[in-house]
Amino acid sequence: MSIRSKLFIFIPLLVLLMSFVSYFLFESGKNVQESYYLMMDRILLYKQVSKESKEVMRYLNRYVIQIDEESYPDLRKHLEALKGLREQLANMEKNEVNALPILNYQNMIDTFQEQTRSMIGGEEGDSNAKAGAYLQAERISRYIGEDGQALVDLELEHYRPVYENIILTTAKMNNLGVYLVFTVALLSIVFSLWLSSSISGPIRRLVLTAKQISKGKLDTKAPELSTGDEIGILCQTFNRMLDNIQELMDKNMKGLEKDRLVKELELKALQSQINPHFLFNTLNAIAKLAYIEGAEKTSDLTVSVSRLLRYNLQKLDHPVTLRDEVQNALEYLAIQKARFRDRIQFVTEIDERAMEQIVPCLTLQPILENALVHGIEGMEEGALLKLGIACREGRVLIEIADNGAGMSEDIRTMLLQSIVKDVPRPHRGKEQSTGLGTVNVFKRLQLFYDGMQSIEIISAEGEGTTIRFYLPLSTGVA
Structure with a gap:
């Protein structure tokens, strides 16, 4: 019953x-x-x-x-x-x-x-x-x-x-x-005594079994009751759950062993690849050799590529100052300047008071790269890319603007919505080389500042794009 x-x-x-x-x-x-x-x-x-x-x-x-x-x-x-x-x-x-x-x-x-x-x-x-x-x-x-x-x-x-x-x-x-x-x-x-004993007795034994399991004794079994009530069904289900847990643990042990073997193979394969630090040192050697031979522009470009590579090799989960981010962005713009020459004009307006602001690593470069690839890369002349940083009313304003192709209202709305929920990544014809797109930057800022930041996107097709970050003021590297 x-x-x-x-x-x-x-x-x-x-x-x-x-x-x-x-x-x-x-x-x-x-x-x-x-x-x-x-x-x-x-x-x-x-x-x-x-x-x-x-x-x-x-x-x-x-x-x-x-x-x-x-x-x-x-x-x-x-x-x-x-x-x-x-x-x-x-x-x-x-x-x-x-x-x-x-x-x-x-x-x-x-x-x-x-x-x-x-x-x-x-x-x-x-x-x-x-x-x-x-x-x-x-x-x-x-x-x-x-x-x-x-x-x-x-x-x-x-x-x-x-x-x-x-x-x-x-x-x-x-x-x-x-x-x-x-x-x-x-x-x-x-x-009352009969009803309470028929309920509390099996539950008490079930609790003792759960305590034994919490201590790691998975071979313990709950008492099997033939009363036919909910307590008996609970005990039977509890035992079946223990059996399933043991089966899952066996499967996980086999999976962990398999993963260990795969990691060993991946490590051996990685050891056979080119060491990125070796590549960084090689670029430095090429830059010095070009400088000795009188190719100063080639030397400067090689140094910029070397510095950009070294900055990207650091761990992305470590925060940095805006000064480091701006320096990395300038190295990136120097490389792009060598590529596009007079087709693109780069303008920077930097407020020194904001240079010690703490931000996530690789915040500026992906936005600048997105503006180049999707905004002004196709322009033959008159292309303008601007980076502005200022302190306003206890907040730091970061503004990245271009006069390129712009974006539709649907894409602008989707990018803003991506801050708080997962949305499909917009397909705009070209992939970003860094793999860290606009959506990624927005989400990292949301997590880093606990939602205290605000983001604006001003854009229309054929009228360029302006992205503004309003960040709460903070200094000192964490």
Whole structure:
């Protein structure tokens, strides 16, 4: 049985048991209350009749004897109240003990009402008759009070066995309620212990197994349970996962051994290739030989190529200063100047205050190369490439501009979007020689400055391109 089924069966069962106990106690108390309220209603009715008859006599005295006309409304009000009580007596349930006394009581009330109305409606001059009627009404009112008290005593005498039975029944119900509550509580505790042990026990053993695995003991197995619930399924799945991990580890060991052999072969192949540092030293030797022979331009060009090669040989993950980047960019522009001669004009505007700014290695050269290859390389004359660096409002502004072919709005938008998400690299007909394109530079700046930089691209087809980097000011090589 699954854990969910256990909960759906036993928890509603406990709720039903508790509801049954509560309903039983409620119904028992309700019966006791109804008997008590019935007795109290009858007693209060007798008391109210006696009280209203006395009130009628009090206002009748003021109206008839003292001739107080203002007491007449109150007299009528109490007469109507007494009439209503008389109707309640007529509708009240009677038994063989109180049936006759209640009937006499009703007749007495009727006589009292008739006597009172006759006095109210009598002639004013007949004072002796009114006085005699008043005395008669007063005597009847006194009898009503005495009979009412007798009826109260009769009701109490009649309900005394009922009351004693109620007390006995209430005591029994209280004892039964205690037993039922104790039984339900005991069942709840037993069920809770059984359910918690069926869940927490396997989980505890599973946790111990996981701790053993975390210590590297992968040959440990979780306890196999045949309960058929979710815990048993979890243990089986856990063991299958251990088997899969061991299989993956075996495959990884074989793969690592294969990679080691491949690395050894690659190392041997690399040892057979030309050492880049040897090539750098050779270029230096050629530059000095050209200088000795008087070929100064050839010497300068060879030195620029040598310096560019040495700069590109360093690790790209090491930050550098803008001064190093500008120097490398100038070496690159010197080589391109020898290639394009007067077809291209290079302009630099450098603010010395920004030269100690820390930037990622190879930030400027890829952008300059991209401007040459895709922007102004095809121009026969009038080509302009500008590099500007300045400090503005606590930030460093780097601007690389050309007056070449420009780019479409789609490519401009895609380059800006590449800063925060991966986008396909735009195909523009030619590949960059460094392998570090514009998208690469943008992403490295985003990572280096934690998104604190901002980049602008101003371009249109046939109107050139301007790329601006706004970098947070920082100095000192990390």
